[in-house]
Amino acid sequence: MTTVGLDITGTGWITTFQDLGRRDSERRGVPTGGAADQHSAAVANVLVGNPRGATLIENLGGEPAFVPDADVLVAVTGGPARVTVGGAPVDSWSPVVVPAGQELRVRGDVGLGARTYLAVNGVLTTETLLGSAAPDARMGFTQSLGSRVCLESGFRGFRRSHFTPPLFRLPVPVLRCPDGPWVIDVVESHGIQAIPGVRELIAESSYVVTGRSNHVGLRLDGPVRHPDSDTEIVSHGVPIGALQIPHADELIVLGRYRSLTAGYPIVGVASRASLPLLGQAGPGRELRFRWVDRETSVRRFARREGELRVLERATADAFGALGFEPSAHLIQH
Amino acid sequence: MATAQFPAVTVEPFGDSAVMVTVPHPDPALRRAAIVAFRERFLADRPHGVLDVVSGLESLLVEFDPLQTAPTHVEYAVRLLARRLPVHEPLRPRTALRFAIPVVFDEETGPDLAAVAEEVGLAPAEVVEAIAQSTFTISLLGAAMAPMMDGLRVPRPVRRRAEPRTDVAPGAIMVAGTNAIIQPFPGPTGWRVVGRTPHTIVDISRPEPVSFGTGDIVRFVPVTRDEAAALDASFLLPTEVPA
Numbered sequence: 001m002t003t004v005g006l007d008i009t010g011t012g013w014i015t016t017f018q019d020l021g022r023r024d025s026e027r028r029g030v031p032t033g034g035a036a037d038q039h040s041a042a043v044a045n046v047l048v049g050n051p052r053g054a055t056l057i058e059n060l061g062g063e064p065a066f067v068p069d070a071d072v073l074v075a076v077t078g079g080p081a082r083v084t085v086g087g088a089p090v091d092s093w094s095p096v097v098v099p100a101g102q103e104l105r106v107r108g109d110v111g112l113g114a115r116t117y118l119a120v121n122g123v124l125t126t127e128t129l130l131g132s133a134a135p136d137a138r139m140g141f142t143q144s145l146g147s148r149v150c151l152e153s154g155f156r157g158f159r160r161s162h163f164t165p166p167l168f169r170l171p172v173p174v175l176r177c178p179d180g181p182w183v184i185d186v187v188e189s190h191g192i193q194a195i196p197g198v199r200e201l202i203a204e205s206s207y208v209v210t211g212r213s214n215h216v217g218l219r220l221d222g223p224v225r226h227p228d229s230d231t232e233i234v235s236h237g238v239p240i241g242a243l244q245i246p247h248a249d250e251l252i253v254l255g256r257y258r259s260l261t262a263g264y265p266i267v268g269v270a271s272r273a274s275l276p277l278l279g280q281a282g283p284g285r286e287l288r289f290r291w292v293d294r295e296t297s298v299r300r301f302a303r304r305e306g307e308l309r310v311l312e313r314a315t316a317d318a319f320g321a322l323g324f325e326p327s328a329h330l331i332q333h
Numbered sequence: 334m335a336t337a338q339f340p341a342v343t344v345e346p347f348g349d350s351a352v353m354v355t356v357p358h359p360d361p362a363l364r365r366a367a368i369v370a371f372r373e374r375f376l377a378d379r380p381h382g383v384l385d386v387v388s389g390l391e392s393l394l395v396e397f398d399p400l401q402t403a404p405t406h407v408e409y410a411v412r413l414l415a416r417r418l419p420v421h422e423p424l425r426p427r428t429a430l431r432f433a434i435p436v437v438f439d440e441e442t443g444p445d446l447a448a449v450a451e452e453v454g455l456a457p458a459e460v461v462e463a464i465a466q467s468t469f470t471i472s473l474l475g476a477a478m479a480p481m482m483d484g485l486r487v488p489r490p491v492r493r494r495a496e497p498r499t500d501v502a503p504g505a506i507m508v509a510g511t512n513a514i515i516q517p518f519p520g521p522t523g524w525r526v527v528g529r530t531p532h533t534i535v536d537i538s539r540p541e542p543v544s545f546g547t548g549d550i551v552r553f554v555p556v557t558r559d560e561a562a563a564l565d566a567s568f569l570l571p572t573e574v575p576a
Binding site: 023024025026027028029030032129130136138139140141187189190234235236237238239241242259260261266268269270271272294297298301302305 | 345346347348349350351353376384385386387388389390391392393394396399400403404473474475476477478479517518520535537542543
């Protein structure tokens with residue numbers, strides 16, 4: 001292991017350390033938090049030989065960039081992005097070597113996907129809160145990068161010429177961020193019965209993400225309906241992805257940094273397999289909701305998990321064949 | 334009212350990876366006590382695949398990994414645990430710590446003190462006295478690990494503010510219903526602000542950002558502004574550590 005410095009030469013609108021979130025912290029009042037798009041974050045880490053939950057960099061908008069002082073192995077995932085090393089375009093969703101002294105630059109297409117993830121082989125040096133590097137604004141844990149980031153890495157390069165074909169052809173489950181409206185699967189919940197007709201209304205309407213959206217929740221413009229009675233709902237725990245109808249005429253999809261309890265009607269909960277796409281939805285994005293049953297929802301999530309495991313094995317094989325043993329704890333759940 | 338048997342629970346799915354547990358019973362006090370007792374037992378005996386829980390006032394949201402377990406399995410485990418649970422013998426996984434928290438109660442630290450006094454039909458000094466005489470039990474950690482406690486003894490429950498305050502200082506002691514809570518970080522709240530402690534309640538630079546947990550016992554000790562300044566109060570620690 002050697003210590004490598006990354007000089008931060010550009011940041012986006014919001015650029016922070018990030019990981020998959022805190023474990024077992026919600027029972028103590030702290031939302032799990034973590035990467036808004038958990039799929040892209042996990043894939044980025046796997047592609048550089050890190051455990052899925054390793055600390056990486058999450059970026060919203062702008063143009064993050066850094067120059068390492070030793071060769072590093074990186075991967076950029078998330079929304080569609082133009083990635084360059086020393087000015088030359090390289091692939092996203094793929095392991096890429098950034099030679100010492102060269103600049104890696106990421107320009108995301110915010111209109112198509114709000115966040116990019118940047119993983120580097122090794123362990124990024126950063127503070128943690130309750131065992132996780134994920135920021136938590138409410139607790140004053142901001143996790144911005146500063147001008148220089150340090151990392152402990154065992155990467156020694158692949159000893160190959162720049163003019164040979166690409167090294168890797170891995171089965172990468174790329175998150176698709178299509179151009180038109182995004183379809184989000186939703187499982188209905190008990191609260192839907194208190195609002196007659198809301199199921200049909202949501203199924204046939206189109207919703208647009210507003211600028212007041214953040215990691216706490218996506219606030220959507222579009223038709224909603226309220227319960228007939230104004231019975232107070234006793235404040236209760238709310239899951240990530242809950243479709244909440246507050247007193248105002250808007251629909252809120254709760255994010256990973258939601259307030260853990262609320263007393264508003266919840267008509268459904270977005271399917272786990274749809275959450276990564278919700279994490280990419282920026283202002284102006286049109287969303288449509290499709291009601292699915294619980295079994296379908298879990299099946300889709302299982303399929304995605306299967307793809308991730310295939311990638312983990314393929315990456316471990318490829319790195320092994322190149323004589324690079326990223327870490328003994330690669331496949332860790 | 335003293336039911337020997339734990340009341341039946343309802344378990345309702347919430348999306349593809351959570352269920353909501355509630356205790357349907359006509360008495361709200363029993364509903365609340367029952368869910369606290371259930372939560373303790375459930376966390377001490379956590380079924381496979383359960384990742385975390387979120388406490389509501391009268392409910393428990395159970396979050397699980399849908400690839401490791403299924404709502405039916407979680408529901409089965411919940412019902413099994415509930416059946417084994419005598420309601421008046423809550424399980425205490427650890428010995429309760431005791432806290433005596435110094436609080437300045439005046440117009441500046443407690444802008445809602447006068448309004449709360451009027452609402453419950455007491456003088457402001459009597460409200461302070463009532464808070465000081467109350468023994469609180471921490472029932473859960475709220476947003477950002479704020480200790481939410483039960484046990485406020487006033488003539489009637491305190492209402493929340495109609496219009497939430499937008500920026501309440503850390504250390505603010507707030508009440509609503511028969512509950513009290515301490516604000517850990519600056520932020521908004523609908524609770525009624527009655528005083529402020531000079532102690533730091535949550536310190537994120539510590540590996541364990543708080544020193545308290547559910548079941549711990551809290552008393553508030555009124556102090557003057559000068560006494561508070563002389564305390565050199567830092568991170569809140571328990572006053573008595575049981576042997």
